[in-house]
Amino acid sequence: MFDSNEHSLELNWFLPTNGDGRHLTSSGLPKAGLFQEGERAPTLDYLRQVVHAAEQARFDAIMVPTASGFEDPWLVTAVLAQEVRRLKFLLTVRPGLELPTYTARRAATLQLLSDNRLGLHVVSGSSRFEQRSLGDFLEHDDRYARSAEFLDVLRAAWRGESHLHHGRFYRGGQHVEPQRDVRLPPLYFGGASTAAEQVAASHAETYLMWGEPPDMVAQRISHMKNLAASRGRILRFGLRLHVFARSTSQAAWSHVEELLKELPRDAIDRAQEQLASYESVGQSRQSELRTGRGVGVRELEVSPNLWAGVGLVRGGAGTALVGSYQEVAERIEEYHALGVDSFILSGYPHLEEAIHLGTELLPLLRRPSDGVTTRTQLSPH
Amino acid sequence: MALEISWRLPASSVGSTQAGAWIQLALALEYAGIEGLWIDHGIDHPESFAVAATLCAHTKKLKMTVSIAPEVMLPAALAATVQSLQSISHLRTRLHLSDSGRNSAYRAFGEFLNRDQHSERISEYLDLLTRLLAPYTEPFSHCGRYFQLENAGFASRKLSPPPLVLDQSQGSILCGRHADLCLMSPGPLPLLQTDMQSLRGSAHAQGRDLTFCCHLNLIMADTETQAWQLAEEHLQETGIRHPEPPVGVAAIDKAFAAIKRLQIQPQLWQPVTGGPVFVVGTPSQVAERLASLHELGFSHVILASDHGVADVLRFAEQVLPALAAKGLRSTETQHV
Numbered sequence: 001m002f003d004s005n006e007h008s009l010e011l012n013w014f015l016p017t018n019g020d021g022r023h024l025t026s027s028g029l030p031k032a033g034l035f036q037e038g039e040r041a042p043t044l045d046y047l048r049q050v051v052h053a054a055e056q057a058r059f060d061a062i063m064v065p066t067a068s069g070f071e072d073p074w075l076v077t078a079v080l081a082q083e084v085r086r087l088k089f090l091l092t093v094r095p096g097l098e099l100p101t102y103t104a105r106r107a108a109t110l111q112l113l114s115d116n117r118l119g120l121h122v123v124s125g126s127s128r129f130e131q132r133s134l135g136d137f138l139e140h141d142d143r144y145a146r147s148a149e150f151l152d153v154l155r156a157a158w159r160g161e162s163h164l165h166h167g168r169f170y171r172g173g174q175h176v177e178p179q180r181d182v183r184l185p186p187l188y189f190g191g192a193s194t195a196a197e198q199v200a201a202s203h204a205e206t207y208l209m210w211g212e213p214p215d216m217v218a219q220r221i222s223h224m225k226n227l228a229a230s231r232g233r234i235l236r237f238g239l240r241l242h243v244f245a246r247s248t249s250q251a252a253w254s255h256v257e258e259l260l261k262e263l264p265r266d267a268i269d270r271a272q273e274q275l276a277s278y279e280s281v282g283q284s285r286q287s288e289l290r291t292g293r294g295v296g297v298r299e300l301e302v303s304p305n306l307w308a309g310v311g312l313v314r315g316g317a318g319t320a321l322v323g324s325y326q327e328v329a330e331r332i333e334e335y336h337a338l339g340v341d342s343f344i345l346s347g348y349p350h351l352e353e354a355i356h357l358g359t360e361l362l363p364l365l366r367r368p369s370d371g372v373t374t375r376t377q378l379s380p381h
Numbered sequence: 382m383a384l385e386i387s388w389r390l391p392a393s394s395v396g397s398t399q400a401g402a403w404i405q406l407a408l409a410l411e412y413a414g415i416e417g418l419w420i421d422h423g424i425d426h427p428e429s430f431a432v433a434a435t436l437c438a439h440t441k442k443l444k445m446t447v448s449i450a451p452e453v454m455l456p457a458a459l460a461a462t463v464q465s466l467q468s469i470s471h472l473r474t475r476l477h478l479s480d481s482g483r484n485s486a487y488r489a490f491g492e493f494l495n496r497d498q499h500s501e502r503i504s505e506y507l508d509l510l511t512r513l514l515a516p517y518t519e520p521f522s523h524c525g526r527y528f529q530l531e532n533a534g535f536a537s538r539k540l541s542p543p544p545l546v547l548d549q550s551q552g553s554i555l556c557g558r559h560a561d562l563c564l565m566s567p568g569p570l571p572l573l574q575t576d577m578q579s580l581r582g583s584a585h586a587q588g589r590d591l592t593f594c595c596h597l598n599l600i601m602a603d604t605e606t607q608a609w610q611l612a613e614e615h616l617q618e619t620g621i622r623h624p625e626p627p628v629g630v631a632a633i634d635k636a637f638a639a640i641k642r643l644q645i646q647p648q649l650w651q652p653v654t655g656g657p658v659f660v661v662g663t664p665s666q667v668a669e670r671l672a673s674l675h676e677l678g679f680s681h682v683i684l685a686s687d688h689g690v691a692d693v694l695r696f697a698e699q700v701l702p703a704l705a706a707k708g709l710r711s712t713e714t715q716h717v
């Protein structure tokens with residue numbers, strides 16, 4: 001975790017390194033090839049503005065994703081960390097493409113260059129198609145076994161002990177001096193399968209989930225807490241969500257209704273076909289939220305203010321909080337009360353929405369005791 | 382053909398002030414009209430890609446040669462990273478795939494192959510990498526001895542590939558087939574010329590062109606005596622045993638006669654056999670020596686010095702004009 005107080009509310013933003021726009025299909029995967037008009041390429045000049053907006057909005061960190069065709073998260077982070085002073089970077093890493101001792105060196109270098117503002121988000125897999133195009137042919141459960149070993153070696157490298165490691169996937173080499181000048185980045189870990197849960201319980205610091213209704217999130221937290229406790233560990237929890245917030249509930253819902261209307265039916269079918277190829281339990285859980293539901297805007301409200309419409313065309317995090325600023329803030333507080341301390345939020349487009357939510361939503365969630373200036377203090381009116 | 386100059390980023394003594402020093406050096410190079418920055422990799426170095434990307438944020442023209450050992454990343458992952466750096470840097474990237482057979486770092490990164498396997502692997506690696514970096518590559522599958530790929534390059538971008546630098550030790554076949562630039566040691570002379578000929582021949586056989594670069598450590602002072610004094614100090618600091626002075630030299634020459642014995646050519650000094658080569662002398666001697674290396678066939682020299690920014694500016698003010706006068710540098714690139 002980035003914060004020293006483990007239960008304070010951490011609010012993070014998302015960097016659209018695969019492009020951005022106003023539509024549900026504008027960011028993330030798969031690219032359905034729609035709405036080219038008005039879409040924004042992920043140029044540095046654009047991403048630079050997003051991190052400035054996120055810093056101004058007083059988000060704690062920004063998640064930097066990875067996938068084929070995205071700008072390299074390490075390079076983007078190295079460049080953008082120079083742009084802002086306070087914002088932290090939660091960089092997505094895929095074990096399996098590089099050696100963990102090299103990752104340790106990259107992380108140490110970025111910690112040095114960013115003054116310890118780096119966090120690592122470890123993702124063990126995506127689609128089989130994408131994995132294999134990069135030369136990674138391990139199957140699902142083995143990928144998690146490798147992730148566990150990867151994190152072992154990464155930590156060992158930090159202690160100067162990686163040369164002692166002799167495992168199934170990695171063998172230590174020459175002794176490398178321990179890292180004394182920079183901190184090991186906090187480790188976030190995602191994955192909803194049994195294999196992922198086991199590794200998260202033994203290796204993660206913060207366990208990330210995609211947005212699900214509060215009762216489902218509560219069950220997972222309780223399950224994961226027990227699993228971690230059986231290993232003598234304590235986990236922290238994070239939730240990845242999109243946000244469509246407006247001054248009134250009605251305005252927010254009519255906005256997402258518009259977004260839904262512009263989706264051609266075949267875009268949904270094509271996206272769903274592609275998502276079905278992801279060997280991801282988390283992905284299936286996101287899809288199952290819509291089981292038995294139509295595609296009417298309120299039919300996709302799977303629990304109060306939680307909307308599953310994003311997942312019709314977007315892989316990964318497929319749910320959004322929709323409602324008035326007050327409602328969205330209340331839902332976030334509700335998850336926080338269940339034990340979720342870290343939120344990674346997105347809005348379309350990410351530049352304008354970082355500014356918008358920074359003005360309207362974040363002040364409702366930040367308290368003076370968080371060490372963050374609230375809006376009322378900034379502009380009393 | 383002009384002589385291109387790069388500066389070598391000093392190995393890190395890690396600490397939070399280091400990042401500021403890298404930025405300072407990059408700014409000085411760009412200001413001084415020196416084209417390139419060479420960023421090494423290895424266990425004593427910061428990670429080269431992160432440093433290059435950071436310095437791209439502070440510079441506009443400086444070309445970044447990024448060194449990496451091919452053991453640390455799968456070829457398709459490296460291709461994606463390199464394309465990303467090309468895009469972020471606006472095509473200012475040059476890639477040096479170092480021959481880690483000679484570099485202790487690869488052991489730190491967990492590879493255990495014998496020499497033959499190592500060179501077989503690098504050959505397969507380079508074939509895949511160059512294919513993936515080609516701007517109009519079609520997705521392909523590959524099943525080799527060391528690497529396997531399916532639909533590789535499906536997401537690759539239409540960007541011109543960065544020039545590739547290989548070490549001479551990687552052999553004339555690999556250099557000829559893949560390298561744009563070959564990194565060689567600047568001496569001894571007769572052997573150097575034969576090697577260059579054979580490397581060039583190998584490239585021509587593939588319908589390619591190959592140019593050459595070398596590393597040089599710079600020891601420069603106002604007078605030659607002062608420069609050799611600095612060389613002497615360097616010898617003492619690094620604890621290299623002082624060679625015995627030759628018998629029968631006049632007392633007046635004795636002062637530096639001993640260390641001058643380590644010269645492999647006039648002004649080119651190699652205190653340890655096979656180790657780094659230094660150019661020692663006054664600015665005009667340095668310019669002379671660089672000009673003669675250029676004449677030999679080096680189109681690009683990568684300089685290093687102990688006094689980063691001070692030496693960069695001094696070099697730009699006192700050596701670059703002399704090189705320009707010899708027609709080896711365009712005067713327009715001088716900013717100082």
